Structures are given as structure tokens and as C-alpha cells.
Amino acid sequence: MATISTVTAYALSNRFSHPREFNFEGGTRRIFKRDAILVEMETTDGLVGYAPVGASSSAMREYFEDATQDNLTDVLNTIVAPEVEGESAEDPEQVTAIVTNGNLPLFLRSQAASAINIALYDLKGKRHGVPIYELLRDQLGVDGEPRTELPMYASGGMYMPPQQYLEEAKSLRDAGFQAYKYRPGRGVDEDIRTFELLVDGVGDDMDLMVDAHTWWKMDNNSYTPDQVRDIVQQFAEGDVYWVEEPVGPDDFDGYRRLAKSTDAPLAGGENAESADELVELAETGAIDYLQGDVRHHEGYTGCLDAVRYCQTADVTFVPHNFGTDLGLVANAHLVAAIPESPYLECPVYETAAHAGMYPYELSTDILSTSLDRSDGTLTLPDTPGLGVEVNLDVVDKYPYVEGPWTEFIYS
Numbered sequence: 001m002a003t004i005s006t007v008t009a010y011a012l013s014n015r016f017s018h019p020r021e022f023n024f025e026g027g028t029r030r031i032f033k034r035d036a037i038l039v040e041m042e043t044t045d046g047l048v049g050y051a052p053v054g055a056s057s058s059a060m061r062e063y064f065e066d067a068t069q070d071n072l073t074d075v076l077n078t079i080v081a082p083e084v085e086g087e088s089a090e091d092p093e094q095v096t097a098i099v100t101n102g103n104l105p106l107f108l109r110s111q112a113a114s115a116i117n118i119a120l121y122d123l124k125g126k127r128h129g130v131p132i133y134e135l136l137r138d139q140l141g142v143d144g145e146p147r148t149e150l151p152m153y154a155s156g157g158m159y160m161p162p163q164q165y166l167e168e169a170k171s172l173r174d175a176g177f178q179a180y181k182y183r184p185g186r187g188v189d190e191d192i193r194t195f196e197l198l199v200d201g202v203g204d205d206m207d208l209m210v211d212a213h214t215w216w217k218m219d220n221n222s223y224t225p226d227q228v229r230d231i232v233q234q235f236a237e238g239d240v241y242w243v244e245e246p247v248g249p250d251d252f253d254g255y256r257r258l259a260k261s262t263d264a265p266l267a268g269g270e271n272a273e274s275a276d277e278l279v280e281l282a283e284t285g286a287i288d289y290l291q292g293d294v295r296h297h298e299g300y301t302g303c304l305d306a307v308r309y310c311q312t313a314d315v316t317f318v319p320h321n322f323g324t325d326l327g328l329v330a331n332a333h334l335v336a337a338i339p340e341s342p343y344l345e346c347p348v349y350e351t352a353a354h355a356g357m358y359p360y361e362l363s364t365d366i367l368s369t370s371l372d373r374s375d376g377t378l379t380l381p382d383t384p385g386l387g388v389e390v391n392l393d394v395v396d397k398y399p400y401v402e403g404p405w406t407e408f409i410y411s
């Protein structure tokens, strides 16, 4: 039986030439860099598995709760690696449970367990010569031809004047995307105006999702519950596809109130601290879309628990994904295994061709495989495991830069 010989986590930073600055209602957000963690797992039979580690909501916690990416990397290398080295490389569930049953704080435990689980699934796929989505389809009992051409929604704009969102949405529509998600938070009137502009400008061609996470991060300037209800209802009347995180992640009563008092489909889950908490959010009955993430919610094992719950309830599982292409691919395997999952989240970064939130060259450099993603569709490779080659040059090319990646300044 093959066992795990080494687990190594690398903290990486993508520096920017200058900080990016965004103005929201009552404050400014600065972004200095983007961090990522890459995990490499070697086994006694000579296989190597890889995993991305959460770098989105975890990165928010970096700012708000001091859970930095280098802390998490240290935890992986000094606490988690010794726990799992020597264990079976052939049993993702059993080895992941060692981490989930450990003593780390819940949030760190879930992130660490996720990385271990994804790397073990990559290895399991490689050992059996099948892509991860086939392993997941087996577990879910999904028959028929696998779906490997996955529709993606463009996950873009943050804190811009209304017209700028529309320009972004149009350029993404022209690039082939059939759905656009954006981040408002510029004040009640402006947020409503932005949505109206988008509905008029691209509403016939694109599903529109609103990621309202800023509304509960505005400190003293946060919208009142009545304002939130009124905006959400206006979005509903414009046929919004979903409104994401309109209240704080653990404000289950807030979700329930909005579900009762508006007609908008609600989404959430990326900030749940564990797979159990993810299911608890779905159990409120208040959300329509559950956004688990294999990097946050104990990997495939944790997310499959949530998927199974969704399949018994009136909830659609649609993964959260923001980070590098390794994370995109990891979550894509989940979407490929869930026939009812409508979209994969595709972050829109700044490139030569497109004005996005900020540049993130590491997000594509992390793979030496070039992904087939034209017309808003990701075609998932059918090669074993994650199905992609990791480019280890990123370890030298993107050394970790100390300090927070972002800051919020409230006026």
C-alpha cells in the first residue's frame, strides 16, 4: 500500500506594481498583492499530488482575523504534514478525518483538511487512471456521459461607477460569457442604478448575479435591514439570478427574513467555516444556491456531503471559486460531477486584454497546462486526477511577501 511520504506547502505572493484602490460607500479598500498557497504531496509509490489552498475568503480573514497565508502555510508544514505523513495515500476520507478531528481552530482545520483531501483525490485519480470527476460521479451515483464542457459565469467588477460595470459586462458578454456577477456597495441609490443599467444593457443576453458581501463590511455605513430588503426586492423585480451574501455569513435569521420578505433567489456559503456549517446554512431553507468550495469545506469529501444534502432539498449547489487556475480546476471537477450545477465561477482579473479588478499572473502561471476556456466555457481535461500539470517554477518566481494583502479604510 502506498503511503504519504511528504507534504509541503508553499506560500506565494503576486506583487502589484502599485496598490489598487476601490471606493465603496463610506470607505476605501486597497489591495497590494494576492497570496496563494500550493500544496505538494509525494507518496511512496512515486506519485505526486497537488492542491490549491483557499485564498479568497481566507484572505478576507487575513485582514479581519489575522489568519494570514504564511500562518496557514506554517500550520500545514509543521502540524498537518507530520500528522498525515506515513498514512495511506489511498484513502482520502480516512486521512482527511485525521485533520478534521484534530485540534486546530475550526477555520484552519477546514482549510488544511481541504488541501490534504484535494491532493489525495489528485493522487487517487492518478493511481486509478481516471479524472477526479469520475471518482465523484461514482460516489454520487451519476450515470451517463460526463459533462466536461462547463459553463462559467464571469465574476468581476468591484466598487465602480454604474457605467463602468455595464462596460465590463458588455465586454464579457462579447467574450462569450452568458452570466456576469459583480460587487456593488456604492450606496443604495447607485447600487440600484447599476443594476437597472445592467438589466437594460445586457439583461437579455446574460444572467446577472449580485455579490453583496460588501454590504455587511461597510462598518458604520452598512445598509439598514430595511434598505437591504428594499434593494434585494428591486433586484428580484429585475430578474436577478441570485443575490449573494446580502447579510453576514452566520446571520441565518437575516437570510430567513430576506427569503420571506423578497422574491430574490439567495446564495451563500463561501464563508462557512466547515462543511457542517455549510450544510447548516442550506438547512435554513432560506437560500436557493449553496456555494461550497473544495478549498474551504474539507475538499471533495466535505463538499459531497453538502451536495447530497442539496439533492434532497430545494437547493442548488454551485461552487464558490476565486483564486488561481488550480482552484478553478479543482472546483470544476465538482461541477462536472453534479449535473444540476449551472455554472463554474470564473474570476475576472486585469490582463492586457481586459480591465479587471487587479492583475494576477500567478493565477495562470501556476499551471503549465494551458486551459481550454473559450466562449465562457471551461473544457475540463479527461486526464487522470486534477488533469493538469502544476508549474513548480512559481515557487521561485512568486516569493511570499510579508504583510496583509488588502486593507479597508473607513471614513
Ligand SMILES: [Mg+2]
Pocket: 211, 213, 244, 245, 270
Ligand atoms: Mg462571494
